[in-house]
Amino acid sequence: MNKFTVVHLSDIKLTPATRAGESPTPGPLATIWADLTTHDLDPDLIVISGDLFQSGATTDYQWLRTYLHRQSHRLGVPIQVVLGDQDDRTAFNAGYLQRTVPYYAYKQVYQNMDFYFLDSKWRSRRTAGWLGRDQLDWLNKNLHLAPRRRAFLFLHHPLDAPSLRDMRYTLLQNNRELLAILHGHNIGGIYAGHVEFAANYLVDNGLPVTVVSGAANYVDCQDPHQHRVHPATSYNVITIQRGVASVTTRPLAFEPQVVRTIDVGNTGFAKHRPRLSQPYQ
Template identity: 35%
Template structure:
């Protein structure tokens, strides 16, 4: 009997440049070209993925027109590659512009949804909180997720969102990641959730929390070196992940297409711990 398999491409932090602006963090290579290179790489795969997910920071603080342009790109690549492409929002996205330009709908406060496949249920979470850098999942989404997981009849569920949960590889990023990580982990503990996929930090990492794989993909636009926790170094780079689901097992491959050693920006970080939780009340 042939093993059941699901292959998902995860692209994240595309940071596409708004019309009339300059690429974020002084990128030397146009982020649109970098994204195009990923789609070309996918086209060369002998076995095409079943879907692609772009997990936030789609456009770097754009307006309605920029999300219309993104939708044209996504629709074109989806048709050309014969795969659905799903998106979630990141902290550099602008919710109103996304709804008006990408969805062509009246703006809502949050953008979250789920899909069902033969192997698993997949939840796309909106971890943005206004336009601040930090991530936070509101109570309405937590309640929705809890009920949805409870109703699931699948062996496995997956979560995609922009901000990573706290873990051993990114304790120095607590000032920026999902601020109510433990609340989410408590909710999914002991359920059929097997993996949480995210972006945001611009470097790849994997760790386990509550027997759940927590995987973060590197950016398609630029890589950030955080070896010095208080001075982050930005470099032009293009990377994406290939996620493979086989029965109840999850595997992740990182595909690196571009890396430049030149430092194009530096980001000083004073305090690396969680921020004041009162800002989310």
Template identity: 30%
Template structure:
């Protein structure tokens, strides 16, 4: 199975730029064109939050139009810039879990004689930049994992449960529920990795020994500021996305891709 993970698109209303500077729609078009050109085509496109910039319905209308050329199965998750109700209304065909108010889902994807399970977790706290897993969401995850304890599983969520050294961003990563999530991972070894967004950089870490893989943004990236006390700022280094390749023989392999027009390829 091949999964293309896009994240932090921050689509604005027509005629506006994110932070007054970034044409996020043009950059998402660039990412969509790159994914559409992949051969073989991905089996799934996963979008891990901050789909739009302010949660306005017009932004979701624009997002839907920008994604339309892909013509591939998709699963979406909200981020802290998103509005759950507007997201559900704009994408009613998404298989949102019926239980509770959260924009979550489960996908079982047959592949090569086995089945890979993807679980989408909603970590949003409305009106706040940081994330959490409350008791209701943790219970739902525990029940979902218990349904298929032998099935290889990926968890997708917006807020990474990491301390990265990006000090201001670390203060708005997954807070409440991080330790409980680590406990669940310790009891459910079928979880192969956590696929996250939010940090606008390609970052790898671990929680309870399980890989945590963070996608870059399709638009602007968080500046690499590891000195204590530095504020979170962004720059316009090349945007990108991730490709996750899973097979029974090789397990999970993640490849990074940047978008844009670059010279090559050339023969060695």
């Protein structure tokens, strides 16, 4: 199997257009595209795993659809996206997809490897993630259709781990349901964003999870109740060869000043969790 390279970035948090007729600006994307070109990284796939806009409108997602199509053509590489908690599902469906779907999950095959892009956005006012029963059933069915193929999963919300114990309020809330479906399958790794700092850990007795730092910010969560936000730009390069993935982080910018502090109350899992059949609101 040939080497396969994935550029993974997340939480680009583009600023929506402020007036009619204006377009959003590419923000950190321009910096990342320039770095790819300067260093001749030549990826086979680019994945943006959520928080595309901060409260974007339909026209903003229309602009993003056109912009990413042009960049994909210019760079010669497919660009895939998933939804984050700050994205507006209705505006995304109308502007980016131009159709209405209950969730945006899909599968692509590259070099005889399966890549799954999952929709972990729960509710518009919740930062936590959730995978609904219908999406989990879809994933389970597709994994069984190709049980021998190596599979890699991308979603916005990370899975729980001891190192993220104080972040449980904002992680994927139904980890067990997902891991039960993945158990016994040929999973090469799970890749997420959302918390805006880098993390690497194992779940379910050896399944690797990699969390990419934010493309627009770095969040210092050492104090579990006060998270400090710094402007920063970073992305990951995932290199897959013979089904084994290795990850390199490329930090491009970091500003020491704190631009915002996020106050956090209860750090545990959400107390009121939806039924698996009713996740998408």
